[in-house]
Amino acid sequence: MANYGLQGKVAVITGSGRKKGIGFAIASKLAAEGCCIVLSDLGVPKGNEFSSEHIGITDEMNQLTEELIKSGARVIAQPADVRLESDCEALIKAAVDTFGRIDILVNNAGVGYLMEEFTEFKESSWDAVLDVNLKGAFLCSKHAARYMIAQNSGCIINIASQAAKSGFPYAAAYTASKHGLVGLTRSNAVELGPKGIRVNAICPNHITTGLGHWQNEFFSKKFGLDYQTYLQGIKDRNPLRRTGMVEDIANAVAFLCSDEASYINGEALNVSGGEEYH
Numbered sequence: 001m002a003n004y005g006l007q008g009k010v011a012v013i014t015g016s017g018r019k020k021g022i023g024f025a026i027a028s029k030l031a032a033e034g035c036c037i038v039l040s041d042l043g044v045p046k047g048n049e050f051s052s053e054h055i056g057i058t059d060e061m062n063q064l065t066e067e068l069i070k071s072g073a074r075v076i077a078q079p080a081d082v083r084l085e086s087d088c089e090a091l092i093k094a095a096v097d098t099f100g101r102i103d104i105l106v107n108n109a110g111v112g113y114l115m116e117e118f119t120e121f122k123e124s125s126w127d128a129v130l131d132v133n134l135k136g137a138f139l140c141s142k143h144a145a146r147y148m149i150a151q152n153s154g155c156i157i158n159i160a161s162q163a164a165k166s167g168f169p170y171a172a173a174y175t176a177s178k179h180g181l182v183g184l185t186r187s188n189a190v191e192l193g194p195k196g197i198r199v200n201a202i203c204p205n206h207i208t209t210g211l212g213h214w215q216n217e218f219f220s221k222k223f224g225l226d227y228q229t230y231l232q233g234i235k236d237r238n239p240l241r242r243t244g245m246v247e248d249i250a251n252a253v254a255f256l257c258s259d260e261a262s263y264i265n266g267e268a269l270n271v272s273g274g275e276e277y278h
Helices: 022-032 058-070 085-099 123-151 172-195 210-222 227-236 246-257
Strands: 010-013 036-039 075-077 104-107 154-159 197-204 268-271
Touching: 010 022, 010 085, 022 036, 022 058, 022 104, 022 246, 036 058, 036 085, 058 075, 075 085, 085 123, 104 123, 123 154, 123 172, 123 197, 154 172, 154 246, 172 197, 172 268, 197 246, 210 227, 246 268
Parallel strands: 010 036, 010 104, 036 075, 104 154, 154 197, 197 268
Antiparallel strands: none
16 A cells, blocks of 8 residues: 555545446555545436446445455445535535544536437536536635635545547536636646645546446447447457556546645646547
C-alpha cells in the first residue's frame, strides 16, 4: 500500500454505492489510506431515468459500509440526490457532523446510460444527465468549499471522462456535461486555490463496470458487432492493449489528494493508458 499521508482525512464520495463501481473503488482506496469515508448514492429509484439497475440503492450502500467498517475504516452512508441542493448540503453537513471536518470531495456521481441519436434525444434525458453530471458537482462543491475555506485546506476531485476531451456518438448530453465538468474544475481551481483548496479532474477512458457493461452492449449493437469483438476493439486501440480498471482511477484520486500533488491544480488528468493524451 502506498502511503499518501491521508490518515484521518475525511472524504465524501458521491456515486459510491455500487460494489463494482468507480466510486466504491475510490472509497476503498481512500479507506485503506486511512481516510474516514462518507459513501453516498441516490438510494432509491426515481422515475424512468434512475432505475435500480443504474443506481446504488440504500441496502447495497449499507452493505458496502459494513464491508469497509469490517476492514477497520470509519464509514457512514448518506443517501443524496445530487440534483437537489438541500441533499447536497445535507451530505456535506453529515460528514462534518460525524467526523468534524471535510478534506476531500470526489464528485463521481454520473449518468452515462442515457444515450440516444441526437435528433431523437429527449429533453428529459438531457436534463437528467446534465443535472447529475454537472449540476450535482457544482452543488456538492459549493457546499464542501464553504467548510474547506474555513479550514484553509481541501481537495476536490471531479471524475470526468475521455468524453470531456473527445466527442462520442449518441452521447451529446454526456459529452457536453463532461466537457462542462472540466470547465467547472478550472474555474474553481482558479477561484479556490488562494483559499487553500485544490480542484482537479480525472478523465478515464472505458472501464467495464456495471455501467461500462451497459455501454458495451449499447455500442456493440449500434455498430453491428458482437460484444466480445467490440470489447477487443477497445483493447486493440489502446497503447497498453487493455481496458481501464476501477483501481486505476482510485489510485489517481489518492495521489491527487495527497501532499505529493500539492502543486497540481486545475488539471484534467487522463487515466487512459495513452488512448487520450491531450
